[in-house]
Amino acid sequence: MKKILLSIFVFCFTINAFAQDYKFKTTVDLEATPVISQGRTGTCWSFSASSFLESEIIRLTGKQIDISEMFNVRNTYPKKAWNYVMRQGKAQFSEGGLAHDVINAVKAHGLVPNSAYSGLQTLQTNHNHAEMVAVLKAMLNVYIKNPGKKLSTNWKPAIENVLDVYLGKRPESFQFEGKTYTPQSFLEMTKINPDEYVTITSFTHQPYYESFILNIPDNFSNGSFYNVPLDELVAVTKNALQTGYTVELDCDVSEATFSSKYAVATIPEKAVNSRKDFSAEIRKEKTITADYRQQEFENYTTTDDHLMHITGLATDQNGNTYFRVKNSWGSNTDRVPNDGHVQMSEAFFRLKTISVMVHKDALPKALRLKLGF
Template sequence: MKNILFLLALLFSFTNSFSQVYTFEQVINLETTEVISQGTTGTCWSFSTSSFLESEIKRLTGKQIDVSEMYQVRHTYPKKAWNYVMRQGKAQFGEGGLAHDVMNSIRENGLVPKSVYSGMDADASGHNHAELAALLKGMLDVYIDNPSRSLSPKWQGIVSHTLDTYLGKDITDFTYEGVQYTPKSFQAMTKINPDNYVSLTSFTHHPFYSQFILNIPDNFSNGSFYNVTLDDMMATLNRALENGYTVELDCDVSERTFSAKQGLAVIPDDEAHFKEIMTQVRPEKNITQAYRQQEFESYATQDDHLMHITGTMSDQNGKIYYKVKNSWGTDDMYIANGGFVYMSEAYMRLKTIAIMIHKDAMTKDLKKKLKL
């Protein structure tokens, strides 16, 4: 009888350990600017990468600077338009992009603070690009479908004028904190060098420790990624955070178990438990390299959102979650944790498309393997 009671108590204890309401404590908390909203736009790639750069500027210079997201959007749209037109509409044209698109823009056009280029009218309460995106695509489709197949040489100028109208004209010089800058001299002041940042991914359809162009819809600029094992990618992410480097994240947030409202992203060991795991600690699936690849190739994992990893959290059982800064605002009715999402290791292993980090955050051994 005593043995039966002991076993029942043990079973109750085990079950109860996986049915507790989540309680989190901060483990690593790296400096970042406040959470803001990308509004009604598909420009998370610029918002998240700008947030990442703001943390990098703080780390490199000690300065807290709010950089302009829309300055990079303004300079990226013409390149997307060129790609779409030259491919005769057989490419994606939309608001999406990737972290390296911001770096490409900075390399060519520099950086500016948001105070001199907000990308919206002074009386606007937020960003809304629905009309801009529809107008640009409709205009480009007209050029592409021109029966004469002879494009007007004016189309690029009209695209530029449209962007000027909706986002604001390009700027060549400005004053910031009493100092005169150009976008390139401002970039130099921030110590941001795009060549110091690398994008890592982990898929088996290309050799590990090589570069390849990741074939996802928003990679219109054909950016290359370094391919590493899943364990190496996670170890690099962890090492970066432990050593004071924040990390840019490209991932899939379409899962039922990703919730900004609850501030949580997890992968249940059984899909039937997807509701319970959003409110109670439960076991998660073991994510292998093979399972990750299977989910990617079946479109179960897709590139649909970019965010900024700024630290780690621990639940009451000592399990680690990543503290991920989102760009959907901080409305308490719909957004938990002040706009941050606590993402489990299982979710990160399965749903991460790629990460971007400063190359100094990598081990010497990994840099050697990648020939960096």
């Protein structure tokens, strides 16, 4: 009996001796604005893409500017409404969107700082769009039913008015650092050129080095994606970060192994079925191939559900590389050791990334030639 107990003790000690928690060292840390919260909204697409543009403004001008996420949201909803009505309700109308929706809004309407348009009403301190979206969708469904038997164009200003009530009227001009700007002149000051940004993805059901419209629910605006092999998607992202460009990320965070609690996202070889079973312990990860990635996308295991902002690279104590990802769920240093950031392993990135957005100049020269830039 003593020998059995001793054997069990030795086995447990050995397991614990080899078990290690992640310890990260940041190797690339590009300038970015502080982590903030998207509140009770589904507008991660605007928060992440706005954060991405804020880093671009720092890169281009040296200025750190808190741009308005809600200005981009406000300018996108009418387009969502148009798509929903013209498709007679046979489309998605929700809070979701993609990074190129922010770029489209910026190109059409310019940029404003958060000080000029917060999207919050008097006494509000956090964003909550549940009621607004419910009201908008209910109104649109009435228009789609067409009770007057001939749909008028009155629905458009009605939707605009609702957006003004909930988010506020858009400023035609505003003051910033002692100067008067319009949204377009402010955009010019930031040196952001919306035409300089491209979205890259990797799927086997489309030809490589060509663009296509990715059929995912939030792509209501039918944005195009450039398709590259999976290894090149990883290489594009690393090249951008290593040459001074941050990266916009669209991915799936529904996995139990995406943990804001431990600030890490991995794909362990042995499946973890619930978040309560996940810990900061280093585990061997799966090898992710293009075929496995495609399978998980087609069977709905990988979905388009969250957008974030990659601002750097890190390594663990074993020399493995991770992407340092800025989230928009706020920060809590007592619970989240990296102040609202997550270290994402290459395996997680390879499997769960839907797409990345980068400045064209961040692409390796050989890839730019293949894509025709």
